[in-house]
Amino acid sequence: MDAPVSIDAKADQPDDELGGLNGIVGFHVRLAHGAVYRNFMETFAHLDLTQKQVSAMWLVADHPGISQIALGQLLRMDRATTMTIVNRLQERNYLRRERSASDARKQALYLTDPGMAVLAEAKTANAAHEAWLRARFTPAEVEKLVELLTRIHE
């Protein structure tokens, strides 16, 4: 799985080699995201689902009839980006659009039965992914990490 980096022992602690970049918080956020992304993709390969797709289905399940614009706001996506996510899920019949009765400008989003079944599988896969991620932290550290990350994105 892991690519061999080099021959000497320093390879396992490349901090020294990163130089000034190592002091940049944003750099570590990006590397951590990349690591999480890769493990997610491995864990979800059998379902062929991305983080965004799972997050979107999860939220639609929790908020049946949510509009595209509201879904996008929760996941910090603009309208066009939200379209691509929803389109892909609709093409696979995991999600359907309905015109909102109260406001005809809006699309009300609902999971289909296959969508709900896949989401259940996705939640199981996500538990394994989360376990991989949390394995390196104590519960208190997890809480602290989430609190710090929330300050960045909220």
Next chain:
Amino acid sequence: MDAPVSIDAKADQPDDELGGLNGIVGFHVRLAHGAVYRNFMETFAHLDLTQKQVSAMWLVADHPGISQIALGQLLRMDRATTMTIVNRLQERNYLRRERSASDARKQALYLTDPGMAVLAEAKTANAAHEAWLRARFTPAEVEKLVELLTRIHE
């Protein structure tokens, strides 16, 4: 700048609306990364540089003659991905390739003079970006955050 999320006060604290997703560490990593990404892009718009491009130039400057494979390993990219980054920088004359004298399979990478000049500007822009990011933390919190993130990506 900020998109209005909704009318009521809950909009500023969407944690409640995220439901079960809010307890997922990986979800917060992704949202934080997105927020960092967007601020980076705003801050670097005048230079037309991405995080990956800046990181690559920074590392080449710190390691003149580094091979593509080694650069990719430091930034956690495979060979093909590294190619696209290096190609783009080379097309803009920020970076040049040379065959390694010691191992003809390898390309030795060097910044050009324009590349060094742009990197200096990029470091200035990055200082502003980092200030934006660090503004919400104490120095001790920054240290803790970096330590926790490092455990994810190392």
Next chain:
DNA sequence: TATTGTTATACTCTATAACTATA
């Protein structure tokens, strides 16, 4: 006028596969 959705378009990142050159 403002909001929501849609379409078209474009760019970056990421990765796999197959190929060449070199060790």
Next chain:
DNA sequence: TATAGTTATAGAGTATAACAATA
């Protein structure tokens, strides 16, 4: 055989701009 680079190809996320329908 293994490593480094290259090329072709593809999918996903992100965003801007312009447009239509509705409020």
